[in-house]
Amino acid sequence: xxxxxxEMVSLNPFEPGYFADPYAHYARVREAxxxxxxxxxxxxxxxxxxxxxxxxxxxxxxxEHNVASNPMVEAQRDRYRELxxxxxxxxxxxxxxxxxxxxxxxxxxxxxxxxxxxxxxxIPRIAVLVDEALDAMAAQAGAxxxxxxxxxxxxxxxxxxxxxxxxxxxxxxRDWSHAIVKTLDPIISDEEVRAAFEASNHMxxxxxxxxxxxxxxxxxxxxxxxTVAEDEGDVLTExxxxxxxxxxxxxxxxxxxxxxxxxxxxxxRHPDQLGRLRSDSALDENAIEELLxxxxxxxxxxxxxxxxxxxxxxxxxxSMFVLTCLGSANRDPEFxxxxxxxxxxxxxxxxxxxxxxxxxxxxxxxxxxxxxxxVAIPRLIxxxxxxxxxxxxxxxxxxxxxVLRGLDRLPVTLG
Numbered sequence: 001x002x003x004x005x006x007e008m009v010s011l012n013p014f015e016p017g018y019f020a021d022p023y024a025h026y027a028r029v030r031e032a033x034x035x036x037x038x039x040x041x042x043x044x045x046x047x048x049x050x051x052x053x054x055x056x057x058x059x060x061x062x063x064e065h066n067v068a069s070n071p072m073v074e075a076q077r078d079r080y081r082e083l084x085x086x087x088x089x090x091x092x093x094x095x096x097x098x099x100x101x102x103x104x105x106x107x108x109x110x111x112x113x114x115x116x117x118x119x120x121x122x123i124p125r126i127a128v129l130v131d132e133a134l135d136a137m138a139a140q141a142g143a144x145x146x147x148x149x150x151x152x153x154x155x156x157x158x159x160x161x162x163x164x165x166x167x168x169x170x171x172x173x174r175d176w177s178h179a180i181v182k183t184l185d186p187i188i189s190d191e192e193v194r195a196a197f198e199a200s201n202h203m204x205x206x207x208x209x210x211x212x213x214x215x216x217x218x219x220x221x222x223x224x225x226x227t228v229a230e231d232e233g234d235v236l237t238e239x240x241x242x243x244x245x246x247x248x249x250x251x252x253x254x255x256x257x258x259x260x261x262x263x264x265x266x267x268x269r270h271p272d273q274l275g276r277l278r279s280d281s282a283l284d285e286n287a288i289e290e291l292l293x294x295x296x297x298x299x300x301x302x303x304x305x306x307x308x309x310x311x312x313x314x315x316x317x318x319s320m321f322v323l324t325c326l327g328s329a330n331r332d333p334e335f336x337x338x339x340x341x342x343x344x345x346x347x348x349x350x351x352x353x354x355x356x357x358x359x360x361x362x363x364x365x366x367x368x369x370x371x372x373x374x375v376a377i378p379r380l381i382x383x384x385x386x387x388x389x390x391x392x393x394x395x396x397x398x399x400x401x402x403v404l405r406g407l408d409r410l411p412v413t414l415g
Contacts, residue, residue, distance in 0.1 A: 009033045011044060011325075013187070019398040022299065022405070023341065026328035035314045040186050042302075042321035046328040048335035048354070050311055054324050055358040060303040061099050062361065067304055068319035093243040096251075100360060107364065109229040109236055110244050114222060119367045122158065126375045129154055134383045137414065143390065146410040150380060151260035152253070155372055159252035163245065164221025165210050176203045177250045184403045186300075186323070207245050211238075222248070248365070256369045258297030258406030260376050263288070265396060265410055266295050267381065268389045270343045277345055278381050287345040288373045293336075293353035294343050297369075299327040299405045301357050326354050327405070386415015 009032035011025060012018070018025055029036075030046035038044050045051050054060065095106040133153060137144040144150075156170060179199035182192045211227060218224045226241060236244065267274040277287050300323045309316045316322065330353045333340040339347075356363035363369075381387060389396065390411035397409040 010036055010038050012039075013402050019400050019405075022327060023331050026325060026331065027341075030328050030332060035311045038323075042186065042323050043316050044323045044325060045311060046325045046332075048329040048332035051324040051326065051329035051354060052358055054303055054311070054322060055301060055354065055361070057303070058100070058360065059306060060309075060322070061306055062097055062103075062303060063099050064097070064304070066306060066319055067321055068317075093237075093240045094247040095244065095364075096247055096361070103360060105234060106236070106240060106244060107360075109234070110226065110248070110364065112225070112229050114248070114364060116367050118162075118222075119371055122162070122368070123371060123375065125161070126154070126158060126372055127379070129157055130376050130379050134379060138383070140414075142414050144412055144414060146264050146380070146412055147257065147261050147407055148409070150376060151257045151264070151407075151410070154260070154376055155253035155256035155369075158368070158372060159249055162221065162252070163210075163223045163249065164214065164219050165223065165249070166213060172202075173206070175199070176206075177254060180246075181250060181254055181404055182401070185401055187402065203246055203249075204242055207242050207249070211241065211245070251363070252365055252368065254404060254406075255297040255363075255365070256372050258404060259288075259292065259369055259373045261407040261410055262295040262297060262405065263291035263373060263377050264380065265389075265407060266291055266343055267377070268387065268412070273343050273345050274381060277378060278385065281378065283345050284374050284378050286347070286350055288370055288377070289350035289353065290343065290345050290347050291373070291377070292355040292370075293330045293347075293350055295405070296327050296330055296353070296355040297406060298355060298357075298363075298403065300325055300403050301361070324354075326357070329354050384414045386413070388413050388415065 009029050011029050013022075015025060026046060029044075034047045034050065035045055036043070045054060093106075095103050095110070098106065130150070133150045137149050140149075152174065153170070156174065176199035179192070179195045180203065182188055183196045188196075210223060214221075214224045214227055218227075223245065226236065226245065229236060267277065277283050303322045303324065305316055305318050305320045305322060307318050309322070329335070331340045335352075344350075356366040356369075390413055396407055396411070399406050399408045
């Protein structure tokens with residue numbers, strides 16, 4: 001099946017209000033057409049069970065060369081070809097875009113240096129960084145921006161210190177990261193492609209310089225460990241090393257910014273749940289899982305069919321993009337029950353969300369993101385009992401992205 005049914009309800013991110021609340025749109029599509037080919041040419045899945053099945057299916061690919069040619073795909077490829085897409089590091093040798101066995105090999109090598117024990121050891125340092133950020137917020141005459149003052153600097157500093165990256169221009173690095181991750185969206189302008197290419201070149205130069213520095217002056221940090229990581233005689237090539245470092249650097253803070261921002265925003269709009277968390281530290285762990293479920297930092301994850309794939313009563317041809325809607329799966333009442341659209345920090349089974357994906361491509365940095373959220377959000381709301389959204393609420397600015405959903409600005413009053 002390949003023709004788009006004009007009567008079929010399809011997701012339209014250009015509809016008014018989409019970015020402020022995509023979940024109402026997901027619900028309508030999930031009810032009417034949970035498996036369909038979108039006007040963008042990719043297939044889309046919206047139910048929890050379908051999404052989980054596809055994420056865990058080892059017969060599916062993530063490598064773009066497996067996508068069949070069509071006018072839309074060729075237009076996209078032409079845009080990248082003009083700019084030499086081999087320099088777009090998020091699209092080449094990162095484990096995010098590779099199938100087994102290449103994916104498994106790279107993941108094993110990176111996991112040797114990026115492991116749960118290391119993440120646990122970071123908790124005291126994360127707490128110090130959060131408290132320093134909150135001290136600075138307290139000195140701002142009763143007003144602050146959660147994104148600028150906490151959600152961005154915390155994960156950026158943590159991943160920089162983990163990697164042992166040299167001191168750099170934080171704002172410039174953030175701009176590069178923002179530009180590169182736009183290539184993950186299914187809709188991107190020519191101007192954004194050019195900006196991503198330029199940012200990718202800057203990021204590569206920055207990472208290569210850091211790698212050379214670590215080879216001259218090795219230290220007890222993740223970047224040094226990655227330069228010497230070995231698995232049965234296998235080591236990372238320079239291109240692979242650069243791609244994994246850029247992936248860790250970007251994914252290591254972009255998604256956590258969204259977790260802290262989206263989670264804080266959700267709590268401030270649900271004062272009953274805010275009060276529960278403020279008064280009960282036993283909720284801290286489950287609260288982060290529920291906040292991840294309620295408004296996921298990552299809304300879509302893609303796969304590519306290598307053979308005919310039947311989902312429900314629909315057969316998808318080989319070599320097609322399949323976008324799984326994580327945000328919709330996390331709100332599917334068929335799985336979560338009638339309270340699926342409600343925020344409930346005590347929700348049983350909240351950790352069954354798919355916000356970090358599933359299967360072989362489950363997010364390697366999930367443990368770090370959880371720890372940062374678990375430290376930052378409860379500390380923020382307990383330090384400032386009177387914290388509230390600034391007026392008007394419309395000042396909270398969504399980033400306008402389809403895949404990585406987050407806020408660019410979240411002004412608050414601290415009481």
